[in-house]
Amino acid sequence: MEIRVQEDPFDLGAEANAFAARQTGMGAVVTFTGIVRDIEGGLDMMEIEHYPGMTEKAIAGIAGEALDRWSLGDVLVIHRHGKLAAEDLIMMVATSAPHRVDAFQAAEFLMDYLKSRAPFWKKEVAGGSEGWVAAKDEDEDALSRW
Amino acid sequence: MDVLYFAWVRERIGHPKDTVDSTASTVRELVEELRGREERYAVAFADLDALRVAVDQELTDFDAPLAGAREVAFFPPMTGG
Numbered sequence: 451m452e453i454r455v456q457e458d459p460f461d462l463g464a465e466a467n468a469f470a471a472r473q474t475g476m477g478a479v480v481t482f483t484g485i486v487r488d489i490e491g492g493l494d495m496m497e498i499e500h501y502p503g504m505t506e507k508a509i510a511g512i513a514g515e516a517l518d519r520w521s522l523g524d525v526l527v528i529h530r531h532g533k534l535a536a537e538d539l540i541m542m543v544a545t546s547a548p549h550r551v552d553a554f555q556a557a558e559f560l561m562d563y564l565k566s567r568a569p570f571w572k573k574e575v576a577g578g579s580e581g582w583v584a585a586k587d588e589d590e591d592a593l594s595r596w
Numbered sequence: 597m598d599v600l601y602f603a604w605v606r607e608r609i610g611h612p613k614d615t616v617d618s619t620a621s622t623v624r625e626l627v628e629e630l631r632g633r634e635e636r637y638a639v640a641f642a643d644l645d646a647l648r649v650a651v652d653q654e655l656t657d658f659d660a661p662l663a664g665a666r667e668v669a670f671f672p673p674m675t676g677g
Contacts, residue, residue, distance in 0.1 A: 484677050499603055501669060504653035529676065541677060561677055567655065569669075570676035571603035582604050585673035 451513045451525045455505050457532040462539055469526050469544045476523040478550035480557045482543050488536035494575045498531045498540070501569035505529075512563040516545070519559070520552040527560065529570065562592045597662070599630070601640070602671035605647065608640040623649050624658045626668060641670075648673055 454460075462483055470479045486496045513525045523546035530540055543560045547553035572583040599614045606612050620626035624644075631638045641647070644658055650669045651660050662668070 501600070501602055501650070501653070501671070504650055504669070507653055508655070565677035566674055568676040569602070569650070569671065569674050571672065572675045573603070582672065583675045585675050590673075 451510065451517065452527070453506055453509045453513065454528045455500065455502075455509070456528065456530060459530070460528050460539065460542070462542060465526070465528065465542060466544060469524070469546070473523050473546045475548065476546040477548050478553040479544060479546045480550070480553040482557050482561055484540040484542070484561075486534050486536050486538045486540055489574065489576060491577055493536045494577070496534045496536075496538075496540075497573045497575065498534065499571045499573070500529075500531045504569050508568045509564065512560060512567060515563075516556040516559050520545075520547065520556040521549070522547045522552055522556055525556070525560065527564070529564070529568070531570065559596055562589075562596065565589045566593065597665055598667045599626070600667065600669040602669065604672055605640050605670050609636055618662070620662055622658070622662060623651065623656070623660050623668065626662060627658065646672060 466481050473479065509527050513527060516522065516525055526544040528542050534540060543557050545553045545556045566585060566589045573580055574583060597616060597618060599616055601609050601612055618626055618629055620629055627641050631641050647670055649656060649658060651665050652667050
């Protein structure tokens with residue numbers, strides 16, 4: 451598995467291509483990308499705080515569980531922190547598997563857990579005010595399906 | 597031990613970290629000690645349902661023991677992804 455927590459932007463196409471190129475014997479690669487959604491009136495900035503040290507461990511734990519539960523080749527998670535603008539890429543996951551069902555399910559599992567079990571916090575800055583994005587009940591509920 | 601705060605917990609308390617000498621045996625007892633420090637701590641820790649806690653970088657609950665703990669962190673529910 452590869453886990454990267456970084457302030458810098460990443461190139462989705464280059465990452466997806468490199469991930470696919472280093473797989474052997476895999477019939478499927480699934481990627482998911484999270485993008486900063488603009489809001490009504492315009493988002494000035496999204497600031498993502500995280501817990502250095504715990505973040506990497508928590509993501510590695512989630513990725514390790516995915517590798518245990520599905521027949522996968524590999525898992526890649528990239529998650530940014532710091533200041534982002536609307537339309538910027540926040541994060542991506544990639545999974546590879548011999549068959550697509552495992553790759554899709556593992557990617558969904560990773561996303562559900564990254565949302566509410568990886569220590570990131572989003573703050574939106576817009577129109578001169580700022581506010582922390584509240585966690586949604588449905589994000590917590592989504593974990594129960596696994 | 598080091599006590600860390602993130603997101604609005606950090607903002608309400610006004611700094612990201614305290615180093616405390618604590619006799620608390622559980623997270624809940626540590627919260628009681630912190631609440632007694634100053635009003636801003638009492639405000640930050642007013643509603644434990646709105647908070648999550650990690651001991652030595654592992655997510656846990658407020659009844660978790662603190663024996664041997666080096667780092668406790670308080671933060672709101674996470675919003676990754």
